[in-house]
Amino acid sequence: MSATAAYAASGLVTAVPATATKGVNGVALTVLIVLFAIVTVMGFMATRFRRAESMESLDEWGLGGRSFGTWITWFLLGGDLYTAYTFVAVPAAMFASGAVAGFFAVPYTIIAYPIIFVFMSRLWSVSHRHGYVTTADFVQGRYSSKPLSLAIAVTGFLATMPYIALQLVGIQAVLEVAGVGGAGNWLAKDAPLFIAFALLAAYTYASGLRAPAVIAFVKDLLVYLVIIVAIIYLPHKFGGWSHIFDAAQTKMAATNAVTKKPNGVFIPGAKQYWAFATLGLGSAMALFMYPHSVTAVLSSKNRNTIRRNAAILPAYSFVLALLALLGWVAIAAGTKPIGLDGKPNAQLVIPQLFEDAFPSWFTGVAFAAVAIGALVPAAIMSIAAANTFTRNIYKEWIKPTASPAEEAKVSKLVSLLVKAVALVFVLTLDKQNAINFQLLGGIWILQTFPAVVFSLYTKWFHRWGLLVGWAVAMVYGTMKAYQVINPATGKHFGGSTSLIPVIGELGYIALTAFVINVLIAAVLTVVLRAAKVSNGVDATIKGDYFADAGDPRVQPANVGVHEVTGTP
Amino acid sequence: MSANNPAPAVDHDTVPPANTGMLVAAGILLAVPIIALMWVSSYAKKGPELAGFPFFYWYQFLWVLITPAFTWTAFVLVRKARPHRAMTGTTEATR
Numbered sequence: 001m002s003a004t005a006a007y008a009a010s011g012l013v014t015a016v017p018a019t020a021t022k023g024v025n026g027v028a029l030t031v032l033i034v035l036f037a038i039v040t041v042m043g044f045m046a047t048r049f050r051r052a053e054s055m056e057s058l059d060e061w062g063l064g065g066r067s068f069g070t071w072i073t074w075f076l077l078g079g080d081l082y083t084a085y086t087f088v089a090v091p092a093a094m095f096a097s098g099a100v101a102g103f104f105a106v107p108y109t110i111i112a113y114p115i116i117f118v119f120m121s122r123l124w125s126v127s128h129r130h131g132y133v134t135t136a137d138f139v140q141g142r143y144s145s146k147p148l149s150l151a152i153a154v155t156g157f158l159a160t161m162p163y164i165a166l167q168l169v170g171i172q173a174v175l176e177v178a179g180v181g182g183a184g185n186w187l188a189k190d191a192p193l194f195i196a197f198a199l200l201a202a203y204t205y206a207s208g209l210r211a212p213a214v215i216a217f218v219k220d221l222l223v224y225l226v227i228i229v230a231i232i233y234l235p236h237k238f239g240g241w242s243h244i245f246d247a248a249q250t251k252m253a254a255t256n257a258v259t260k261k262p263n264g265v266f267i268p269g270a271k272q273y274w275a276f277a278t279l280g281l282g283s284a285m286a287l288f289m290y291p292h293s294v295t296a297v298l299s300s301k302n303r304n305t306i307r308r309n310a311a312i313l314p315a316y317s318f319v320l321a322l323l324a325l326l327g328w329v330a331i332a333a334g335t336k337p338i339g340l341d342g343k344p345n346a347q348l349v350i351p352q353l354f355e356d357a358f359p360s361w362f363t364g365v366a367f368a369a370v371a372i373g374a375l376v377p378a379a380i381m382s383i384a385a386a387n388t389f390t391r392n393i394y395k396e397w398i399k400p401t402a403s404p405a406e407e408a409k410v411s412k413l414v415s416l417l418v419k420a421v422a423l424v425f426v427l428t429l430d431k432q433n434a435i436n437f438q439l440l441g442g443i444w445i446l447q448t449f450p451a452v453v454f455s456l457y458t459k460w461f462h463r464w465g466l467l468v469g470w471a472v473a474m475v476y477g478t479m480k481a482y483q484v485i486n487p488a489t490g491k492h493f494g495g496s497t498s499l500i501p502v503i504g505e506l507g508y509i510a511l512t513a514f515v516i517n518v519l520i521a522a523v524l525t526v527v528l529r530a531a532k533v534s535n536g537v538d539a540t541i542k543g544d545y546f547a548d549a550g551d552p553r554v555q556p557a558n559v560g561v562h563e564v565t566g567t568p
Numbered sequence: 569m570s571a572n573n574p575a576p577a578v579d580h581d582t583v584p585p586a587n588t589g590m591l592v593a594a595g596i597l598l599a600v601p602i603i604a605l606m607w608v609s610s611y612a613k614k615g616p617e618l619a620g621f622p623f624f625y626w627y628q629f630l631w632v633l634i635t636p637a638f639t640w641t642a643f644v645l646v647r648k649a650r651p652h653r654a655m656t657g658t659t660e661a662t663r
Binding site for chain 1: 581582595602608619624
């Protein structure tokens with residue numbers, strides 16, 4: 001597509017005030033399209049990567065044959081956890097409201113790894129001994145409780161959907177600043193996004209988890225390149241770090257015209273300690289409950305891969321911290337993130353900063369980094385959501401006789417469906433809805449932690465106690481999130497913090513709900529155990545939690561799913 | 569279990585033996601970064617600055633660097649503390 005054609009098609013000439021944007025950035029757009037095309041070809045060729053006999057089983061298509069070593073897992077997890085949305089939203093939060101809403105992502109992504117170091121190897125071992133693909137599989141094996149397993153599966157599925165939609169919001173932000181996709185008739189507005197997602201869907205369908213594993217290399221390369229250049233060049237260009245921090249402090253301390261309060265937080269004050277800490281801790285605990293994180297971990301080839309990864313993954317946190325500060329570089333640079341509709345939109349601040357400060361061709365590289373950065377997690381997430389649906393909802397409740405080939409087929413179709421729904425979601429609803437649901441998703445997914453992680457260590461908790469704890473926490477978390485009113489717009493779902501009962505400080509709703517969850521589960525467990533209510537049959541033995549590659553039944557499975565599923 | 573039995577049957581429904589001291593040490597290494605970063609009041613201040621970065625910010629960068637070293641040490645400890653016990657010697661091993 002030539003730049004002039006896009007320019008004419010998007011109708012930007014008249015639609016946009018001259019001050020808002022320079023229109024289509026032809027060079028940047030061309031670079032973006034070329035890089036995107038390269039990645040697409042790689043995605044289709046990924047089937048050949050560590051080639052399997054056939055992709056006709058869920059293990060092959062959905063877990064890449066469970067054969068990935070430390071470095072591929074590192075790229076896969078990095079591609080998975082540090083999404084385009086992170087790159088767009090974290091600096092945007094820093095730009096708009098400062099340290100609590102934005103910089104908590106740094107402690108969050110540091111402490112996530114010591115936390116997963118502790119329990120993820122156990123999940124790997126028990127999953128490989130019993131052929132589990134999802135956390136709901138494990139819970140089913142541990143408690144033989146279909147309702148609890150369904151609760152875990154549905155939570156994972158629902159929490160992942162808005163996450164996929166947000167990846168689209170990330171791509172849209174880039175396209176909008178590049179000058180396409182924001183205005184004009186609906187076809188010109190949405191076509192680029194539609195094409196990007198159709199390609200993504202096609203190669204995920206064909207190559208499964210191998211596609212994002214291969215593309216993640218390119219994504220990380222581009223992202224690192226862009227961040228390193230940005231972080232060396234931009235602070236220097238805009239007066240150095242001292243000046244940037246001063247500018248940020250001035251903006252954050254200034255009074256907001258609407259709320260009559262300071263714009264944001266430069267360094268958290270005593271009233272924000274709890275919020276900052278609980279946001280970090282709650283998010284860290286929730287991160288590896290998402291189906292896509294579990295997929296990436298289970299696709300590694302032995303139990304220690306994830307522990308080795310826990311030590312090297314913080315390299316991404318370093319990048320994330322620098323990236324977060326770009327939100328403040330934008331303050332010093334006086335970046336004006338204005339959408340193609342002429343309204344200010346903080347989510348556009350990083351793409352806008354890049355466009356203002358970089359030569360066009362490098363802007364294109366940067367935009368490609370964000371766009372490709374959206375595709376990788378979107379692919380992994382949709383595969384993980386599809387695995388969960390197929391294993392724990394379709395096979396468990398709809399068609400128990402499904403063959404491995406049939407499972408893989410359903411999974412592929414669901415991964416298409418999930419992406420289609422995400423696309424419709426973003427194209428038809430207000431973007432804010434995607435962000436609200438994502439916020440809710442984080443609160444929800446943490447409520448699966450007790451049933452999954454505690455059960456890796458003990459069967460003391462009672463299955464019905466865990467289920468009731470989960471249900472109450474889901475309702476509490478949803479209600480509390482709804483009740484948070486955005487002071488500027490007066491709308492619901494205005495944030496993720498509310499008063500913690502008893503303690504009386506602002507804290508992350510997810511963590512408060514989690515504590516309630518655990519308390520209820522514990523109390524009910526005492527009662528149910530006293531009443532001698534059955535806690536279900538346990539398919540696992542203690543040794544299963546320490547099994548490693550080479551042990552009986554533990555193998556990278558390029559056979560059908562059920563041949564590795566041991567007798568219960 | 570008699571010592572002269574060449575292949576003693578292992579009960580795999582037990583936790584493989586481990587050096588508790590080393591596991592505790594690994595646990596401490598993993599807990600320290602979490603506690604340090606959750607203790608927000610210890611670092612939520614502007615000075616002393618480093619290369620223009622307020623303390624609050626460079627301190628957290630510091631933990632990005634320290635934590636992997638701790639985690640790696642914990643990894644080495646954990647592997648030493650509980651060597652892998654092969655899951656052979658059970659009836660199911662024969663599949």
